[in-house]
C-alpha cells in the first residue's frame with residue numbers, strides 16, 4: 001500500500017522557564033511553560049531520515065532560554081511572537097511556528113495590612129506565593145506573513161451562592177431533576193480568545209492590559225448576571241468581552257457545571273434551608289460555546305483542551 005506523509009510538526013514541548021528581573025531589591029518573576037511546534041519542508045527527514053532541514057528540538061529549547069535573557073519576557077504573547085518570528089525568519093525550511101505558552105501567576109507575599117513585608121528594617125520584595133490554580137495561556141502562530149494570537153485562561157474557579165435558577169427545561173420519562181429557584185452556580189472557567197491583530201502593520205495590542213481586562217470583564221459578568229442557566233451566563237461573559245475589547249473578535253468557553261446538591265438532613269431531624277450542599281466532582285454538566293463579533297469567521301477549535 002503506498003503511503004504519503006500528512007500534517008507534521010516538531011519541537012520541544014513544555015520548556016519550563018522562569019525569569020527573574022532584579023530591579024534593585026524589588027524582583028519581578030515570570031514563570032512560563034513554553035511549547036514549540038515547527039513545520040515546513042520536513043518530507044526528507046520522514047521519508048529518508050535526512051536531517052538536513054532539521055533544527056534540533058534541543059536547539060528550540062535552548063532558544064527559549066536564551067530569548068528569556070536576550071529579549072526578556074514582557075508578556076507571554078510578546079515572548080511567543082519573538083520566538084515564532086525567529087524560527088520562521090532564520091531557518092529557510094521552517095514555514096510555520098506555533099508557540100504555546102502557559103503562565104503561572106505569582107503574587108508578592110504581603111503583610112496582613114496589605115503592605116510589603118519587612119524583615120527588621122529591610123523591605124522584602126523577593127517573596128512570592130502562587131496565585132490560585134489559574135493558568136494563563138497563549139498560542140502564537142506565524143507563517144512568515146500572518147499572525148494568529150489566541151490567549152486565554154484555565155482553571156479559574158468561580159462560584160455564585162445565589163442569583164442562579166434552572167427551571168422550565170424539557171422533561172421526559174427519564175427526567176428526575178427538580179426545578180431550582182435558588183441554586184449555587186460554580187464553574188472552572190476555561191476560555192480562549194482570538195485577537196484581530198494579524199500583521200506587523202497593525203498597532204500591537206497591549207497584551208498584559210488586554211489579558212487583565214478580559215479576565216476582569218468575564219468575572220464581572222459572571223458576578224453580575226442573574227442566571228437562568230450556565231449557558232446564559234456564558235453568553236453574558238463572552239459578549240461583555242467582545243463589547244468592551246475591540247482587539248478581541250472571538251472567545252470560546254468550556255464551563256463545567258460544578259454541581260452542588262442540597263443534602264437531605266431530614267433523617268437527622270434537621271431542616272436544610274439552602275445551607276448544606278454536597279459538592280459533587282463528577283459527573284458534571286459541560287457547557288461550551290463560542291461568542292463572536294458579528295460578521296467574523298470562527299477560528300478557535302471546538303476542542304480547545306490543548307490550546
Ligand SMILES: O=c1[nH]c(=O)c2[nH]c(=O)[nH]c2[nH]1
Pocket residue numbers: 166177228229230231257285
Ligand atoms: O445551567 C444549567 N444548564 C443545563 O443545561 C443544565 N442541565 C442540568 O441538568 N442542569 C443544568 N444547569
